[in-house]
Amino acid sequence: MIYMVGIGPGKREYMTLQAIEAIENCDVIVGYKTYISLIEDLIKDKEIIKNEMRQEIDRCRIAIDLSKKGKNVAVISGGDSGIYGMAGLVYELNTKEIEKQEIKVIQGVTSSISAAAVLGAPIMHDMCQISLSDLMTPWNVIEKRLKLASEADFVICIYNPRSKGRSDHLKKAFEIMAEFKGAETPVGIVKNSGRMNQEEYIVEFQKMNFELCDMSTMIIIGNKESYIDGNKIITPRGYSI
Template identity: 65%
Template sequence: MIYVIGIGPGCRDLMTQEAISAMEDAEVIVGYKTYIKLVEDFVKDKEVVQNGMRKEVDRCQDAIDIAKTGKKVAVISSGDAGIYGMAGLILELITKQELDIPVKVVPGVTASIGAAAVLGAPIMHDFCHISLSDLMTPWEVIEKRLRLAAEADFVICLYNPRSKGRSEHLANAFKIMGEFKDGSTPVGIVKDVGREDQEKFICTFDTMDFERVDMTTMVIIGNKSTYIHDDLMITPRGYTV
């Protein structure tokens, strides 16, 4: 048995009861070492298998190999396991290897939803997720998605917005979206959603400070109706009020 668990942004309060129950039921916990630290309360005397970045395939294969022995395994992802998490990879490996291992995907609070709650209500209408990481997706494809999403006036949630190795990706993304996004469009920035050092900033498209952003940051760009009131970012759904 393999549980693929979304543990939420990082704090216990934003973990679902199903996620907690699945971790408690598992005999082995498998995950990225940074995420293992976030669930130390649930690890206790369980067997732990952890590794670093870019070892996702190895990590999931380890979980599958352990599950073959009959043990219950929990593979953890931050946020939701099915949104840039490990659910897809686990299922790909199991189906390609034609294995008969039951898999239970346990949903979690993804970063965009956690950040939206901190900001107010920025994703009340149609929105999309776009990752700026070009490790898995060619930058040309990311550019096309940014352009089309901005042209369609989606609220846009940017994952993996800026890292040391990709320091210009966010600025380039704003340049692409700028053809369709007005300079007064609200932008919400939340760092370390749900964690002790969480930070929140609200600005406009033209006053965006890219230096505030790193890989633990969620950036949400509003649509033409989004507005700022006091310290809140609000996208109307269209109700008559």
């Protein structure tokens, strides 16, 4: 049996009870070393298999092989395993197996939801999530998604906004969105959401500070109705008040 476990943003209080129970019931814990380190207190008596970024396929194949041997395996993802996590990859690999393994996805709190709670109510209306990582998605496809989502006036949640190898991607994304997003559109920036070193900032679109952002940052850009009230962002849903 393979449990695809989303551990949420990091702190224990943001994990679901189902995620904690699944981890407790598993023999082996498999995951990226950073995520494993966030739950060390829960897995002291478990067999642990951890590796680096870009070794996702190996990680998931190991989980399938262990499950074939009768082990209960938890594959750990940060946030939710079905949102930029490992759930899809395990399912894909499992379709190629003659002896298919039973898989259960355990839901977790994804970064956009965690960050939104910090910022107030920025995603009360239609929203989308776009990753700026072009490791597996061509940049021209990401550009098209940014343009069309902005034109449609979605609230946009940006994952993986900026890294050392992609230092200009976020600036380019804002240049694309600027055609449709007003200068005063609220932008929420949350670094390390739900973790000990959390930081949050609220700025207007025209005053965006790209240097604040890294791969652990979630950015939420409002729609035409979104506004800043004190230190919170509010996106009306349309109630008559």
